[in-house]
Amino acid sequence: MRELEWAYPLRWDEVKEVSTDVLILGGGIAGCWAAIAAAKKGLKTILVEKGATIRSGAGGSGCDHWESAATNPCSRVTPEELTMAMIKDHNGYNNGISHYIECREGYDRLLDLERMGGKIRDTENEFVGAEFRDEKTQFLFSYDYENRFTLRVWGTTFKPALYKECKRLGVEIYDRVMATSLITDVNKQQTKVLGATGVNGRTGQFFVFKSKATILCMARPTRIWLFSLGLPGISEFRPLQCMGDGHAMAWKAGVEFTMMEKSLRGQWSGERSYPPYGTGNTHNTWYACSMVDADGKEIPWIDRDGNILKSVSQRYRPSPGQKFFLKGGGESEFPLYEYQGPDTLPIENLLQNGYKLPFYADLPSMPLHERNVIWNVMVAQEGKSRIPIFQRYKEAGFNPEKDLLQSYGEGWTSASFLPRERQLFGIPGGIVNDWNLKTNLEGLYAAGDQLFASDCNGHAAATGYYAGRHAADYAIQTSQSNLNDQQVEFERRRVKSLTNKSEGIGWKEFNLAITRIMQNYCGEIKSRELLNIGLKLLENLETIEVPKLYVRNPHELIRSLEVINILINAKLIINSCLVRKASSKHLHFIRSDYPEMDPIEWHKFITVKLENNKNNKVKVGALPIDYYSSLKENYEIYNEDYIKKRII
Amino acid sequence: MEKKIYVDQGSRIVNPIHFDQNFCTGCNRCVEACQVDVFIPNPERKKTPIVLYPTECWYCGCCVMECPNPNAIRLNPPLMNQIYWKRK
Structure with missing residues (x-):
């Protein structure tokens, strides 16, 4: 004492x-x-x-991505389309006013942040040639690479x-x-x-x-x-x-x-949980990381119709006939077909088909730019992940080029x-x-x-x-x-x-x-x-x-x-x-x-x-x-x- | 209201922040950056701050990010949150 x-x-x-x-x-x-x-x-x-x-x-x-920047020069959706999608995806139970403001002005705030000293572009040209990069603006996009309304940020x-x-x-x-x-x-x-x-x-x-x-x-x-x-x-x-x-x-x-x-x-989060973004998963910060089961068998990704996606690149694209998708898997818990994005097969389905627990995030198998942008930008820049995850895992020997990171919750959660x-x-x-x-x-x-x-x-x-x-x-x-x-x-x-x-x-x-x-x-x-x-x-x-x-x-x-x-x-x-x-x-x-x-x-x-x-x-x-x-x-x-x- | 408070350093449940006395200059930037206010400045000038409320730590690492000397402060996530990974 x-x-x-x-x-x-x-x-x-x-x-x-x-x-x-x-x-x-x-x-x-x-x-x-x-x-x-x-x-x-x-x-x-x-x-x-x-x-x-x-x-x-x-x-x-921190913050790893800036959603709904519908007025950025690369966006292929309008603020009206995007807000209405968010409203419909929640069956109307959404704030049309505030989300329209977000879609209409969010990008302006991002430009303000840059003027204040915040980093919003790949100014070091680390990702030249990546399919999520716009070469003219140096912006890096996440989720829907075709419609480009969510930016990866520092x-x-x-x-x-x-x-x-x-x-x-x-x-x-x-x-x-x-x-x-x-x-x-x-x-x-x-x-x-x-x-x-x-x-x-x-x-x-x-x-x-x-x-x-x-x-x-x-x-x-x-x-x-x-x-x-x-x-x-x-x-x-x-x-x-x-x-x-x-x-x-x-x-x-x-x-x-x-x-x-x-x-x-x-x-x-909560006492039950592992740190958010600190476990192997496929959503949000980690979208769209490959996963494998306990034997190293790759977990399939599917589009909204259940078709198996053959390439990593397809996880970042709308389905045939779809204009755009909201996040991965959809924005709400009950995604509407119209805006539903790619996701992994549901866990019940995987277990029935012989996939063995535990599952792991397989960063090593991801294409170079995708691996680097998930680990070196997203995990390094997201809220409460730079020090406890990005830095501490590295110190403890985690190597994103070689190591499989275990998953604990279902899909993107880190607990049950x-x-x-x-x-x-x-x-x-x-x-x-x-x-x-x-x-x-x-x-x-x-x-x-x-x-x-x-x-x-x-x-x-x-x-x-x-x-x-x-x-x-x-x-x-x-x-x-x-x-x-x-x-x-x-x-x-x-x-x-x-x-x-x-x-x-x-x-x-x-x-x-x-x-x-x-x-x-x-x-x-x-x-x-x-x-x-x-x-x-x-x-x-x-x-x-x-x-x-x-x-x-x-x-x-x-x-x-x-x-x-x-x-x-x-x-x-x-x-x-x-x-x-x-x-x-x-x-x-x-x-x-x-x-x-x-x-x-x-x-x-x-x-x-x-x-x-x-x-x-x-x-x-x-x-x-x-x-x-x-x-x-x-x-x-x-x-x-x-x-x-x-x-x- | 008493002027004295008591810190029982023997009964800590967790130890989220570790200071290295050799590098910490007692500048208290971590104390001022912590939104939860888990620290108090050391009553002795130029000494490492005291983690008065360790169980309230949110483990965001802002104290580490604000520290002018990367060797002076270290964040220790709770032991129960050690994650498993394996070489591919």
């Missing part, structure tokens, strides 16, 4: 108040892009980040470049500050967001941020069903502290959500989870947005993983920048309002109350209790009875156990505030599950009391929000499945200025 004094000055009783035009909560990919857009409009911009903006967020450590360079750009533009960055609540004005007909509160995870100092416009750019909820007591840091795919603070504070403030009833059986071990993955639920990426509250915008049906780095970047410029336009024509002191004081006391106990329960025990309740009562098969018991147990935790949460320093204060937010998110999920009274294949939603799958009258977005801050009444609404209406026309109506500038 070694006694150490806390490393930072303690400022528990200090309150710092700051004002800004645009306030951005969350300094990941979406948050940095939002800050850049707002600051470029000449507005005072504050960025609040719980971790360290230089590397924070799910995309902070994403470990991105986050530091974004951070530097934020600093250059004068964005005021508050690192190590957790946003704890939205400050609202509920006196008017419509709730208006006036700013946010925060607390520093090193000093305990409390912050009040006053703003004209606020943008939520935090992570999607995690640690709802999955939590590792021993290794909490790898409970989920995303970092420990990316767990959905933004969803919780938005819910409390009356923001409208949709698709929160959707959850998938765990696929990635139980049906009740669920995650928000594969375009999960989130905040409802309009064509400004505004929420239902005045002055409040959302981007990246806060939006419903979000996914990757390109989506976060494109929606972040878009929300930043629309929030800035709003801030320009609005004035600062006075804050409700009572509301701020209430929040300060709530945060402080966790710090004045000398014993109690810790945040890990609390998190584990939530995941147990959710696995038992909101697992794969749901019903009104189960969900209601789950909700009641969560409410008991909230009233009886939250007051017992005990912290010893500001770091533990953050962890405890997080688990309270996880509890709120769990309640939001159960409430959403209760109100969809039908099962749905694409929402991975099974109600034993409403077993009919996808009845037509339920083919719509069900929305939920808290009626106001005073009671817990959930207001249920619905939006047509195509509420975003015509993509191109609407986009052009809302973005005249941007389109004009882009042409110049």
